[in-house]
Structures are given as C-alpha cells and as structure tokens.
Amino acid sequence: MRTLTVWLAWGLVLAGCDGTGMPEPSPEPEGEVLTSVCGADAEKTATVMSGAYTLSWQSEPDPIPLNEQFDLLVDVQGADGAAAGTVSLDADAAMPQHGHGMNTLPYVEPDEATPGRFVVDGMQLHMPGDWKLYLDLTVGDDGPTERATFDLTCVE
Numbered sequence: 534m535r536t537l538t539v540w541l542a543w544g545l546v547l548a549g550c551d552g553t554g555m556p557e558p559s560p561e562p563e564g565e566v567l568t569s570v571c572g573a574d575a576e577k578t579a580t581v582m583s584g585a586y587t588l589s590w591q592s593e594p595d596p597i598p599l600n601e602q603f604d605l606l607v608d609v610q611g612a613d614g615a616a617a618g619t620v621s622l623d624a625d626a627a628m629p630q631h632g633h634g635m636n637t638l639p640y641v642e643p644d645e646a647t648p649g650r651f652v653v654d655g656m657q658l659h660m661p662g663d664w665k666l667y668l669d670l671t672v673g674d675d676g677p678t679e680r681a682t683f684d685l686t687c688v689e
C-alpha cells in the first residue's frame with residue numbers, strides 16, 4: 534500500500550502544477566529573431582561552371598518558411614549581361630547528409646512577361662538541417678545541362 538500512496542500523492546502534485554501553476558511569462562527576444570526559416574543568409578546568385586550563365590533566385594515568401602510550400606523566382610542571364618536565349622530550368626532540393634530529397638515535386642514554368650525568368654512552384658523543405666538547392670539549366674532543346682548549387686540551412 535505504501536507504494537500506491539506515494540504514487541497517488543505524486544499524481545496530486547503533478548495535477549496541482551497543471552491546474553494552478555501560473556505560466557512563466559516568456560522573455561521578449563532581443564531584436565529581430567527569425568525562427569523556422571531556411572536559407573536566411575544564403576547566397577542567391579551563382580554562375581554555372583561554363584561561365585556562360587548566371588542564375589539568381591528569390592523566394593516567395595522571403596525568407597523561405599520551414600516545412601511550408603514556397604515559390605522561387607529564378608532569373609537567368611547570359612554572362613555578358615544579355616538576356617538568356619532558349620534555356621529551360623529544372624529545380625530540386627535535397628539533404629545529401631540524410632540521403633533524401635523533397636516530398637513535393639516542384640513545377641517550373643517560364644514567366645512569359647519577363648524574359649529569362651522562371652517561376653518554380655511547390656517547393657517545400659520539410660525538415661531542419663542542411664539542404665542543397667539545385668537549379669539545372671539546359672541550353673536549347675538538347676544542349677548541355679549545367680547545375681548551380683546553393684546551400685540552404687533550415688533552422689527551427
């Protein structure tokens with residue numbers, strides 16, 4: 534019986550904490566603290582290996598929210614500053630250290646109103662940690678594909 538009594542008493546103590554304890558007020562964060570975002574300090578411009586094209590991206594919303602769908606606006610420019618010719622874009626993201634990619638399949642289409650701009654729909658980085666964003670540029674119909682890789686760290 535002694536054990537049962539002790540457990541009952543402990544149960545009452547726990548219940549008392551839940552029922553009557555006043556929650557501690559959480560302290561105000563110092564300055565602007567970004568939580569649950571990805572790539573807050575990420576590089577957003579890269580030149581592909583051949584040097585022929587520069588890609589830059591912007592997320593919508595900005596910064597990228599953790600585990601929520603977002604879009605990317607990707608601008609492709611020729612290295613000489615000229616608008617890119619006939620190029621197509623693919624986008625993907627993965628966590629190489631975990632051996633997995635995204636759970637969503639992004640959809641890319643050119644922005645008809647802005648030459649060289651692509652809209653990537655349906656990206657989602659579903660867990661905290663180190664992600665890679667891959668932007669693959671293909672020149673012409675069957676030209677070479679060149680990849681630009683960006684580091685995105687997701688914090689909770």
Ligand SMILES: [Cu+2]
Binds near residue numbers: 628631633660662
């Ligand atoms: Cu992972």
